[in-house]
């Protein structure tokens with residue numbers, strides 16, 4: 001029986017994880033659940049999975065939950081505040097910590113899990129972009145696996161599980177293109193409602209906007225470079241509107257290995273939790289006759305400047321990816337609050353990156369400092385109307 005902790009259990013990845021775990025309940029046990037503030041979903045999850053501990057980031061909500069547990073005679077340890085998720089991540093006896101907390105907030109619990117020698121299943125690409133080299137070094141020192149949840153990285157992971165990293169010629173990440181790949185009107189007029197409609201994946205708001213600007217794919221390119229130890233120059237992005245081929249790895253002999261399935265996050269979640277084993281799943285099998293054709297196109301770096309910025313950030317390295325990621329989080333937040341236009345997102349990110357002096361240090365502090373500086377700078381740009 002594998003014991004797991006799910007951080008961010010009320011969100012999109014978190015609920016899909018529990019859905020997956022329920023189907024494997026003879027093999028996987030949920031030991032802990034952490035949410036930011038959504039205790040209504042957490043209550044249902046407590047009843048269904050009977051974890052021994054939970055954590056609620058919001059203090060007031062955690063008090064409400066404690067009362068609810070007491071009046072329903074439910075025995076579960078309730079932690080609160082930002083350190084609660086870290087406590088769960090450190091619990092002895094837990095095999096895998098699944099990190100589905102959005103944004104940079106997931107970093108601390110990621111580090112706590114690795115330091116206490118838990119394998120991490122990571123859906124939080126921001127912490128890998130921000131401090132990837134640090135996390136991977138720490139993971140190898142503590143001899144733990146970093147298992148990707150993102151469908152593309154899960155695909156790459158599966159395509160190179162039995163191969164030598166040194167024999168990889170390139171990693172080819174596929175991208176659906178999001179809602180605007182074939183959009184022929186002015187990008188500056190794109191509304192929030194249009195940007196929130198993704199053609200293939202149902203996801204949280206932040207990642208849906210990132211998919212519309214293609215920043216998501218840029219972050220994924222950096223994430224792949226970090227996870228697989230391959231320089232950014234060897235990572236290629238290819239548009240694939242059918243979204244059934246989730247990524248490929250090309251080897252030095254010219255062979256390309258790909259992973260295909262219907263687009264369903266529950267498959268990569270399940271693989272991360274059962275790795276190195278596989279279990280039957282409830283994913284709808286892929287019918288290639290229904291798909292009919294697989295198409296591939298070159299990405300347009302001019303119409304989607306976030307792609308260009310991501311490659312630039314990865315090439316500059318050190319604190320630059322952290323700055324790009326933080327500025328993007330702030331800009332996407334402002335777009336979600338209807339404070340800025342769609343095209344302003346990339347502009348804010350670029351201006352913030354241009355104003356940054358790269359610190360050539362790989363300490364955790366330098367990444368955190370760069371992150372706070374970029375947030376402050378991007379916010380200032382927004383406040384003064386850019």
Ligand code: MG
Pocket residue numbers: 150151152220
């Ligand atoms: Mg993805």
